[in-house]
Amino acid sequence: MTVVFWNRKIQQASVEDLREIQLKLLKWQVRRVYEKSVFYHKKFKEAGIKPSQISSLEDIAKLPYTSREELEANFHDVLAVPTSDIATIRMTSGTTGHPLRIAHTKRDIEMIAEASARKLTYHGVTKNDLVQVTAAYGLWQGAWSVHWGAEKIGACIIPTGPGDTERQILMIKQLGTTVLYGVTNYHFRILEVAKALGEDLRNYSLRIGICVAEKPSKEHIRMLKEGFGYEKVVIDYGATEFPGFSVQCEEERDFHHIWADFYLIEVIDPETHEPLEEGERGELVITSLQREAFPLIRYLSRDITEYAGFEKCSCGMSHPKVGVNIDREDFMAKIRGVTVFPGHVEAILSQYSELTGRCQIIADKRTPRQEVTLKVETSRTLSKEEQKSIREKIIEEARNRVGVTFNEVIFVPNGTFGGKFRKTIVIA
């Protein structure tokens, strides 16, 4: 398969050239934040670090990490531009009681648009496409990133935002939408409503589905292709803190390429913060190399995946790769001393066509043994025998593969979890 590059020079740059670009930008960014950001200046001073001490990419290890809590508490001090240069602000729910705010200059927006244009073009989107953006506009970044990129490549944008699913379907029919961008769950919602209306979405012009926010399983992708008639379904990975971050590899679909001229990646042990080797699974630490308003320096992303590093890929790009199986630390829970990611439980459930794959894990820490109940959604009514057999298999597999023993598995009807993929509730 031949992929198309929006920016050949940077997308086809060699590993050596990318590393050289990264070092130049890292030195520039470190000097800038030391001079312009009150927050980073203070942090570097406390760590006894001066920008002149950064002379190789490895020297980044001398810089202190930045936590999400610090960014939440220090919005104004993190800024490395005067407030008059801020063009827009984004916000996402915080972990400390403050929301996390992120600011962008006009040039920052231009860089997000560039990253998004590269991504869309690489996935085969052209100026002839009609891109329906069903993700939420507003303070959330995802919809804006794809919007800016689609605008840059000259595609036609249909900015529906979420909701009014019948109207979304009408747009797909009447306007001839070819690319549908949305939260993974919302793709399924559209399918459900289309089915209820007696509409077969395969009869229209849709060809590419872009899933954001929750990673669809292989089975989900198969269902989406079948239901919408998509030629391909791609996974969009990024976050409000690091927009314009990556693109899913067209050749090795288990990986995302990270744009090396925009972000520098390290991988560390999430508990000890010791650096890990390429190929190991750990927490991604992210440094933004070109961002003006709200730079990230060694940001602890809480996203856990494997880092495959720099290598020329069969798709033609040498930008470093990370695995698509990303666990968000925010979603994990410690149950009887075992770290449990709902995604791992969902992976077990996805093998059963009798189940939707959605579940809820309830750990009752008030009981001495911290009893754990798993509620799973069924896709149809199950007989007592079927329930017994599936229950036993799930309990055994979860014990072997996740390390947690469920005391009870309860079957609940489809739709119980309101379409949400990840729901872990830990009762303290």
Ligand SMILES: [Zn+2]
């Ligand atoms: Zn690739």
